[in-house]
Amino acid sequence: MDVDRSDQQYRIWLKEAVRQVQADANRSADTHMLRFPLPEHWGIDLYLKDESTHPTGSLKHRLARSLFLYGLCNGWIRPGRPVIEASSGSTAVSEAYFAKLTGVPFIAVMPRTTSREKQRLIEFHGGRCHLVDDPRTMYEVSARLAQETGGHYMDQFTYAERATDWRGNNNIAESMYQQLRKERYPEPAWIVATAGTGGTSATIARYVHYCMYDTRVCVADPENSCFFDGWVNGDPDVSCERGSRIEGIGRPRMEPSFVPGAIDRMMKVPDAASVAAVRALDRAIGRKAGGSTGTGLWGALRIVAEMLAEGRTGSVVTLLCDPGDRYLDKYYSDEWLAREGLDILPYTAAIDTFLATGSWPS
Ligand SMILES: *Cc1c(COP(=O)(O)O)cnc(C)c1O
Numbered sequence: 540m541d542v543d544r545s546d547q548q549y550r551i552w553l554k555e556a557v558r559q560v561q562a563d564a565n566r567s568a569d570t571h572m573l574r575f576p577l578p579e580h581w582g583i584d585l586y587l588k589d590e591s592t593h594p595t596g597s598l599k600h601r602l603a604r605s606l607f608l609y610g611l612c613n614g615w616i617r618p619g620r621p622v623i624e625a626s627s628g629s630t631a632v633s634e635a636y637f638a639k640l641t642g643v644p645f646i647a648v649m650p651r652t653t654s655r656e657k658q659r660l661i662e663f664h665g666g667r668c669h670l671v672d673d674p675r676t677m678y679e680v681s682a683r684l685a686q687e688t689g690g691h692y693m694d695q696f697t698y699a700e701r702a703t704d705w706r707g708n709n710n711i712a713e714s715m716y717q718q719l720r721k722e723r724y725p726e727p728a729w730i731v732a733t734a735g736t737g738g739t740s741a742t743i744a745r746y747v748h749y750c751m752y753d754t755r756v757c758v759a760d761p762e763n764s765c766f767f768d769g770w771v772n773g774d775p776d777v778s779c780e781r782g783s784r785i786e787g788i789g790r791p792r793m794e795p796s797f798v799p800g801a802i803d804r805m806m807k808v809p810d811a812a813s814v815a816a817v818r819a820l821d822r823a824i825g826r827k828a829g830g831s832t833g834t835g836l837w838g839a840l841r842i843v844a845e846m847l848a849e850g851r852t853g854s855v856v857t858l859l860c861d862p863g864d865r866y867l868d869k870y871y872s873d874e875w876l877a878r879e880g881l882d883i884l885p886y887t888a889a890i891d892t893f894l895a896t897g898s899w900p901s
Contacts, residue, residue: 552618553611556641560607563640567594569709572718573859575836576823581897582852583843584724587820587836587859588715591828595633595664597787597861601711602703602738603633606693607641609702621646621690625677627653629787629861630695630736635666646690648681650674656865674782699738699796705745712746715856728846728853731757731839733788733831733860734766737797744801757804759838761831764789767807770799784810784879785830786869787860810879812837814870815886817863823894827863830870835860840890844899 570592575585593600610616621644624634631647638645645666649658658668671680678694685692707713712730719725730747732740744756760767763781766789768774775793783789793799810830817833820826835857842855869875876883893899 549618553614556611556616556618556643557608559640559642560604560611560637563594563637564604569714569718572715572856573824573826575820577843577894578897581843581847583846584722584854585839585843586719586727586854586856587832588711588718588856589859590711591859591862593633595629595636596865597629597633597829598711598739598858599629599633599787599861600636602630602695602699602736603637605702605704606634606695606698607637609698610691610693611641615691616641616643617689617691618643620644621684621688622693623648623681623685623688623690624693624695625649625681626695627674627677628657631666632657632660632664634693635661635664639665644690646684648677648684650677695738696736696790696794696796699736700741700798701796703738703742705742706749707746710742710746711739711858712743715743716750716752719854719856722854724852724854726752726854727754727856728851729755729757729839729842729855731759731835731842731855731857733835733858734758734760734764734794734797735788735790735831737766737794739858741796741798741801744798744803748801755803756801757806757838757842758802759806759808759834761785761789761808761813761834762810763791765791765793766797767805769793769797770802770805773799785813785834786866787829788831788834806838806841808834808837809886811876811881811883812886814876814881815883815890816840817870818883819887819890819894820859821863826859827867827871828859829861829863829866831860832858833870837886840893841899844893844897847897848899 590598769777813833816837839857
């Protein structure tokens, strides 16, 4: 018996699609490592890896590239068949970009409440938005659409961790270590990430262990998310009721791409603290970022304070995940804060006091 399914036309198409994705990466420069100003004599340096400068504006550009390469090389993405994703946000925007690049149709399955701006960005890149009334049905609707159309359900929450080459190949972690080579503390004491799929923290933690670094990895989790409880209690079945107010991070279930065993530490961050931190970032470096950047920055500042109190020197790295201009009517709006019942003043005062005096108010 011998079955040969090789298809010359398909292989020509596949080569061209892979070339397009790799050429896009080749045209792109690495993202910057920014410094958050701290008093020199503290002997502690704080950095933000600025993921907002990718062509589609967020760290999801890396994920979408990895998922497309994974899907193409696995033979899952086929010419003329749609790629489908369950996403209310940045992942769909970045995937729409790569679908256009490779010439396949793209459908984003998203809640009807998704902002018009996000829908507009997806359509701008040639994608189509399939709106559902009940957000909980996004996953089954995506799977069903894939079945009906012969398309491929990308499923970021399952495949994010395995689509990325965590051993290197210019992943976000390798790039961080390369960029810190000439710093006074080139091996960070801590890297603080946040989790949506969990893929970024998994890639960073695995890379640290693979390269035998002493760096510790912390994941900062927002208010409405179950990653923290699931990690602390070792419970993969936890769930939480309310959706996260911090866009891009915080999930109602333990996603398969979140790899708890690789993470050293987790921190629960109040949403008001995330907003206070992201506004403090704007005052410190003149850059607006999204809410998840504030969650990570709050965690990183807490760790800097700890190191300072213990008389330790070293560096700490966190991420600038996406630009704040997507959220001017949210994290930068006092009316929105009032509507949500968020009081950022105590957290703003804590950050200002810490940066001025070096002591973290208890
Ligand atoms: C997805 C996302 C994250 C978290 O990254 P994961 O790798 O999915 O855990 C953080 N911030 C923003 C804005 C995101 O879109």
